[in-house]
Amino acid sequence: MSYALVILALILGVVVWWLLKQTFNLEPWAATASTDAVRTEGVRSPSTMIPLPPVKLALGVFLAVVTSLFALFISAYSIRMEYGDWRPMPEPVLLWVNSGILVLSSVFLQAGWSAAKRGSIATVRFGVAGGGALAIAFVVGQLLAWYQLTSGGYLISGNPANAFFYLITGVHALHLIGGLVALAKTVRRVWQSDDTAAMSLGVELCAVYWHYLLAVWVIVFGLMLST
Amino acid sequence: MSDVTHDALDYVPPLEVEEEVLYHAKTWLGKYVFCQDAKVIAIQYSVTAIGIGLVALVLSLLMRLQLGFPHEFDIIDPTNYLQFVTMHGMIMVVYLLTALFLGGFGNYLIPLMVGARDMVFPYVNMISFWVYFVAVMVLVASFFVPGGSTGAGWTLYPPQAISPGTPGVDAGIILMLVSLALFIIGFTMGGLNYVVTVLQARTRGLSLMRLPLTIWGIFMATVLALLAFPALFVSAIMMILDRTLETSFFMPAMISLGDQTSYDGGSPVLFQHLFWFFGHPEVYIVALPAFGIVSDLLSVHARKAIFGYRMMVWAIVAIGALSFVVWAHHMYVSGMNPYFGFFFATTTLIIAVPTAIKVYNWVLTLWRGNIRLTVPMMFAIGFIFTFINGGLTGLFLGNVTIDLPLSDTYFVVAHFHMVMAVSPVLVVFGAIYHWYPKITGKMLDDVLGKIHFWMTFLGTYAIYFPMHYLGFEGIPRRYFAYGDTAFMSDSSQDLNAAITVAAFVVATAQLFFLWNLFISYFRGREAGGNPWEATTLEWQTAHTPPRHGNFDELPLVYRWAYDFSVPGVEQDYIPQNVSPAEVEQMQQRVEPSSEQTTDEKP
Numbered sequence: 001m002s003y004a005l006v007i008l009a010l011i012l013g014v015v016v017w018w019l020l021k022q023t024f025n026l027e028p029w030a031a032t033a034s035t036d037a038v039r040t041e042g043v044r045s046p047s048t049m050i051p052l053p054p055v056k057l058a059l060g061v062f063l064a065v066v067t068s069l070f071a072l073f074i075s076a077y078s079i080r081m082e083y084g085d086w087r088p089m090p091e092p093v094l095l096w097v098n099s100g101i102l103v104l105s106s107v108f109l110q111a112g113w114s115a116a117k118r119g120s121i122a123t124v125r126f127g128v129a130g131g132g133a134l135a136i137a138f139v140v141g142q143l144l145a146w147y148q149l150t151s152g153g154y155l156i157s158g159n160p161a162n163a164f165f166y167l168i169t170g171v172h173a174l175h176l177i178g179g180l181v182a183l184a185k186t187v188r189r190v191w192q193s194d195d196t197a198a199m200s201l202g203v204e205l206c207a208v209y210w211h212y213l214l215a216v217w218v219i220v221f222g223l224m225l226s227t
Numbered sequence: 228m229s230d231v232t233h234d235a236l237d238y239v240p241p242l243e244v245e246e247e248v249l250y251h252a253k254t255w256l257g258k259y260v261f262c263q264d265a266k267v268i269a270i271q272y273s274v275t276a277i278g279i280g281l282v283a284l285v286l287s288l289l290m291r292l293q294l295g296f297p298h299e300f301d302i303i304d305p306t307n308y309l310q311f312v313t314m315h316g317m318i319m320v321v322y323l324l325t326a327l328f329l330g331g332f333g334n335y336l337i338p339l340m341v342g343a344r345d346m347v348f349p350y351v352n353m354i355s356f357w358v359y360f361v362a363v364m365v366l367v368a369s370f371f372v373p374g375g376s377t378g379a380g381w382t383l384y385p386p387q388a389i390s391p392g393t394p395g396v397d398a399g400i401i402l403m404l405v406s407l408a409l410f411i412i413g414f415t416m417g418g419l420n421y422v423v424t425v426l427q428a429r430t431r432g433l434s435l436m437r438l439p440l441t442i443w444g445i446f447m448a449t450v451l452a453l454l455a456f457p458a459l460f461v462s463a464i465m466m467i468l469d470r471t472l473e474t475s476f477f478m479p480a481m482i483s484l485g486d487q488t489s490y491d492g493g494s495p496v497l498f499q500h501l502f503w504f505f506g507h508p509e510v511y512i513v514a515l516p517a518f519g520i521v522s523d524l525l526s527v528h529a530r531k532a533i534f535g536y537r538m539m540v541w542a543i544v545a546i547g548a549l550s551f552v553v554w555a556h557h558m559y560v561s562g563m564n565p566y567f568g569f570f571f572a573t574t575t576l577i578i579a580v581p582t583a584i585k586v587y588n589w590v591l592t593l594w595r596g597n598i599r600l601t602v603p604m605m606f607a608i609g610f611i612f613t614f615i616n617g618g619l620t621g622l623f624l625g626n627v628t629i630d631l632p633l634s635d636t637y638f639v640v641a642h643f644h645m646v647m648a649v650s651p652v653l654v655v656f657g658a659i660y661h662w663y664p665k666i667t668g669k670m671l672d673d674v675l676g677k678i679h680f681w682m683t684f685l686g687t688y689a690i691y692f693p694m695h696y697l698g699f700e701g702i703p704r705r706y707f708a709y710g711d712t713a714f715m716s717d718s719s720q721d722l723n724a725a726i727t728v729a730a731f732v733v734a735t736a737q738l739f740f741l742w743n744l745f746i747s748y749f750r751g752r753e754a755g756g757n758p759w760e761a762t763t764l765e766w767q768t769a770h771t772p773p774r775h776g777n778f779d780e781l782p783l784v785y786r787w788a789y790d791f792s793v794p795g796v797e798q799d800y801i802p803q804n805v806s807p808a809e810v811e812q813m814q815q816r817v818e819p820s821s822e823q824t825t826d827e828k829p
């Protein structure tokens with residue numbers, strides 16, 4: 001559980017630090033009841049509001065939840081690994097190819113986001129569509145890797161290492177598929193309008209989510225390579 | 228307030244960030260079924276949660292009949308007993324209390340108390356309820372599948388949860404796990420909403436430190452739930468795989484019914500770690516909203532500012548953070564390293580410190596308050612008693628050496644029912660009596676309410692207090708019947724019978740409550756906008772019940788939520804949206820000597 005604890009300690013540390021920063025040294029009962037507060041506190045007074053659009057904050061909170069999820073999977077993995085009957089699986093070359101595809105996918109979305117900030121609509125369209133296609137290729141590649149392994153006799157019930165491999169790669173792929181649903185909406189919006197300023201946020205959220213899933217994949221894949 | 232200069236008084240700056248356009252439903256379905264208004268979603272959540280909670284209540288009565296009068300009634304057999312224990316626990320903890328506090332009260336109170344028109348993502352909020360609803364339906368379905376619901380105990384420990392011989396091993400356990408996974412997905416959608424709404428949709432002037440403690444409690448509980456539920460999700464998924472695809476995450480090699488199973492080398496203790504990594508924060512997911520709500524009830528009905536507001540907020544945050552490092556105190560009997568147990572005993576006792584701070588502050592809020600013994604106030608005070616009682620036995624069970632002999636006895640049953648079943652439920656009742664007038668516009672009947680309170684409060688004591696003695700005698704929990712066992716005294720069976728009678732009295736009391744909810748809706752006294760003379764924003768809406776969009780014009784907040792009995796002002800409360808200029812126009816208190824008896828500042 002130590003991995004999960006460290007991650008959660010970090011997340012909770014951020015929450016507690018931020019809350020203390022907000023709340024320390026204030027005397028809420030004191031008679032500061034003036035119209036100044038109306039100008040400086042609360043959401044429609046930008047000076048103290050978290051400078052984020054709500055969707056962006058929501059994505060951040062969601063990523064914290066997903067982090068907790070994967071940290072727990074990895075904790076379970078590392079606890080289980082120490083038992084004597086752990087027989088590691090081979091990592092097919094295909095996984096390296098898939099990793100490369102996922103990196104490219106992230107790069108495409110990053111390019112799309114940068115282009116949205118610059119205002120060049122052609123690059124935005126190229127970036128999000130290319131990123132989406134590559135992500136689909138990644139999911140297909142993962143399925144192929146599963147197919148290779150199962151036909152090689154590495155069944156999910158064969159060994160705990162196998163079970164964890166299928167479980168974690170499966171959960172990761174499901175998160176990517178969920179992201180593809182959001183990306184599909186963004187792609188449609190990008191194709192329907194030329195207003196890059198309006199689409200910038202949507203593209204940014206997709207890009208951030210893609211980078212995040214890439215980071216999770218790198219950690220998960222690294223863990224599997226090292227064991 | 229006296230140092231505010233006059234020229235600053237009346238000027239209200241214009242909105243710096245424009246309001247978003249509010250969604251309006253166009254169809255009947257969109258307005259009443261797939262509604263995106265948080266208030267309607269709150270009622271949908273509450274009705275579903277209370278409905279399934281009543282099912283769990285009936286299950287507990289059937290169990291009590293068996294335990295109290297083992298020979299007289301032949302309603303349930305041992306299989307049913309195990310199934311009912313399991314479903315009663317799971318429903319009460321997850322599907323009733325978690326859903327009611329966060330989905331019910333969270334949805335109703337967050338937008339109103341922070342001065343927002345609705346949640347930030349109303350559509351996601353609506354989906355959240357319907358996923359929860361499907362989760363409940365899947366859970367209910369498990370009663371009717373072949374083999375019935377699972378009987379593994381609400382902790383669902385493997386290997387027995389998915390081994391032949393346990394009730395519901397065919398389909399019941401799968402439906403249970405699927406239902407939990409759905410619940411978590413649904414909750415995550417709602418939880419994102421609660422967190423983002425509290426952080427991003429507060430009205431002008433409402434800083435974090437001016438939030439009512441109700442919102443603090445719900446907010447921190449949501450943060451906990453978002454981080455802890457993934458542990459249950461992970462274990463549910465892994466157990467589904469163990470059950471269906473015969474993986475060996477949790478299942479060791481073993482011989483079942485004379486045959487070697489195909490499982491090999493899984494770790495049951497791993498499940499226990501994952502389960503309690505969720506399970507202990509879950510206690511606080513239920514307790515923190517209760518803490519927050521009870522703070523507001525005490526303050527409003529004692530006409531006094533909450534004692535130590537900042538301390539209360541920090542205690543909520545500290546309890547939330549600490550709740551993640553105490554989980555293994557549920558596993559002292561799992562054969563862990565003694566140093567490991569020592570660590571968790573220490574953290575468990577440390578978490579008692581912020582909790583005790585809260586209890587002291589509640590009591591000090593009452594001290595020299597102008598207490599109005601309304602029904603919500605009676606429930607709030609009842610909560611303090613019950614919570615202290617249950618909390619004290621927690622100190623016993625938190626210590627390894629005392630826990631070992633008491634583990635799996637009725638002492639544990641008594642402890643957790645006192646501290647996380649009865650206490651939060653008393654707050655739920657108090658909160659319903661408190662906010663029902665805002666939700667429906669009608670007051671609940673006082674006499675029925677008082678009957679309900681006394682029967683429930685005294686009745687639950689009659690149920691759970693004797694269980695401590697049963698526990699000391701070593702009587703194990705989760706047993707269908709005890710027969711003639713040497714270590715059990717003869718009188719323990721009489722005690723069990725008495726407990727059963729008390730349980731039926733408490734159940735009867737709930738009929739008064741339900742009747743009250745029903746009859747007051749039609750015949751109740753008109754409540755008016757602010758019957759309790761409270762300060763928070765939900766009582767300042769133009770209409771009662773609040774309409775779609777909550778406020779005509781978004782309120783401006785000038786003060787914290789606890790300006791009760793302010794010196795120099797005749798009216799003993801100043802709502803959060805009253806400006807300093809309006810206070811100056813309020814009638815001033817005549818006798819200056821009365822100022823010395825009012826304790827405003829904590």
